[in-house]
Amino acid sequence: MSQFDLVIRNARCATASDIFMADIGIIDGRIHTLGQSIGPGRKEIDADGRWVLPGGVDSHVHVDQRQTGGGLTADTFTTGSIAAACGGTTTMIPFATQDRGQSLRWAIEEYHDRARGKTAIDYNFHLIIADPTAEALNEELPDIIAGGCTSLKFFTVYDDVMLRDRELLDAMAAARREGAMVMIHCENAAGVAWVTDRLLERGLHAPKYHPAARPAIMEQEAIYRMTAFAEVTGVPLMVVHVSSGDSIDIIAAARRRGVNVYAETCTQYIALDSTHLDRPGLEGAKALCSPPPRWRGNEEAIWQGIEDGFFDVFSSDHSPYRFDSTGKFPHGSDVPFSRMSSGVPGVETRSPILFSEGVIKGRIDINRFVALNSTNAAKIYGLYPRKGTIAVGSDADLCIWDDQYETVIDNDRLHHSVDYTPYQGMQIKGWPAVTLLRGELIAEYHDFRGKPGDGEFLAADKRPRSAAQTPTKTELAKLGVPDLV
Template structure:
């Protein structure tokens, strides 16, 4: 009888705090031994010359999420988690979104039905609270938090999602009482609407002007307001998808005062700028890059790198929000209403598969951050913050055998034809990267081998955070 189901041999293991040469012995989906010259396995993976990393934990993705404008997200759980696996992420956290006027509990039930049997990697759900009725605040949200849905997101903009300041304070109170973590999309709704009206009146309606309407000032103001509300209630929050220095400084201000404020940033803020929204001579191709907050400028990129180095950022997530550029019957970004004004362009870009290669290439390969910091930002910190550690996010005895054998020297050009997501484009088309996942292991089972995804294997499932 074999001592191990799988041995990973000869690689350099990297965690958030260390790197060392060792073998990994895996049995029943868990790491059971870390040592040298391990033998007695049914299968051996030769990791010579490769880094052995914890599977990535992408803590901010949107899959199979309903919309209110007739557009359709390009990824369901099948295609979205397949792309995650191909990019080296073995756990993703999408959102069960409560639509206004509907039950939060029913939204969670419906989301489970969409995920069941369709996941190539493991998933854990955040909630989105858009309608904090007395029923939701008094019964549904507290009960769901106790059931393990211990993180939820709120919006300070978007007509169909935003909460008023009074509503934010109400949900923060529930989070404090139930010990939940609140994720905040911090952009000032009224400021955005004000600028949008002025731009439209001047005939400035191309996708590029989305980046002007969603100004960094509006993001800074909302970040400060969210922090102030959290300070008033005494609740921890995460400011998600931070785009530049202005909101970063608000987070740093809060941290210096001992407030529990966490911060997340994303690939678009180190790899894109607002000029990408211009498309070809200010045409509609710029819609491919519309997301909120939008990419800023090169100075903002440098600020983000400072924050990735100095610890301002806890998380590096994709904020994967995929739409097709040319969806059928007006379901994509290029739809008749979007052509009339940037404000109708569906917000969001695909990035679940390219998150890790972009940060590795731009960060580790170019000497901006260490490989240990890469692991911390992309796996260990999100697992810790969202209640998945030590099962996920590190390489420890007893943890899930979620691993990536990474080739740090492989050079690739990102192109849509090589990717696995449901979108018909990538905003990173033509970007050259160094470093790519070669083999991906989920709970001791190989799901990606030599860059090829086992598309028939759907070995992922929902993780019960109450059981960790």
């Protein structure tokens, strides 16, 4: 008689800290037993000594996102989650966006409706706040966080969503009070606009000028300002899509001051550089994202940060714009780079690229891969230990990796609703051969085997106030100033 729903035999398991051989017994979608020669399963898979790793957690994904201007994201929750599954990702955290004049409650409920019953993997939401009124922060936000959406995103750029400095401080203080994590898109809006105007005045309109319009110093200025605000308010802060090596130094300095600041980087900053935007015609727009890929050689500084353990999270920042008037070119194709939609797709290729370029090439070990790909995001965003690890009681979200499998990235084999990938032609070694969501097969190599609707909303834990950053090492503390929040 079967003891387990599923047994994975001869698994070479890795977590963020350990490596061990085990049979994995799964009951009701969760890991029930880790051991040697365990009892039979109703179904069994022989991993044959291959790596068995936690399913990926992609914590920076844009799908079915309402746009206040510009192009439309091509992926729905269905297509985006299927693409994620085929790349070994079993949990994603996309964004729910508040427009100015809208209530936070309406925004989060709308995105729940967009996702419910349509996703192939599990999910949570980050809430983008564009209109931080007193009512939104004091009356609506506590209920949303209590409902399991415990991470907020703020922008320092883009007219439709950016917050002024005083608004940022108020919103950060509210997040700290309610036990939420704050994510920040760091670029100086006035600086970017000024440089962009100077370039356009000189007739420099091609996609290759996009990196010049958003120089790294504008990212660095905003990072310094936002870490200063986090220091004053005591909120835990995630600096998303860090793109330049010099930005690492600013975040490291804030950490030395005692600021609770995390750092994320993305696939485009290790796999692309500014030369990818310098291509004939409009081809360079396929690598146009913000912050942009930097000068050739900068990716080595990002890799150094990954190898040294500086970066906490590795995400795709999946922004699926089709290469047509609905996506990249909503204002026509004969327009300057500043009127093209900014963002690149990558939810399906994130994990394989990091595995191939990192683990296979010896830049990082398997434990660091698991931390970046799965564990750290689950911990930071309140989903651990249900997600992000291999442990008794955790969800059986597992990938059996074929580290000998070689392929070339080809958009025709990907599952997103985008008609290109900026990683076209990239040589890859290693791919998830089998991907399980709560013990059920959802993908084999490049083939989707699950079904839309299998995914569930995961309520995230909020951070208790006692666990939030307190200014014990900051200037305020040295002056004897009490906690301001």
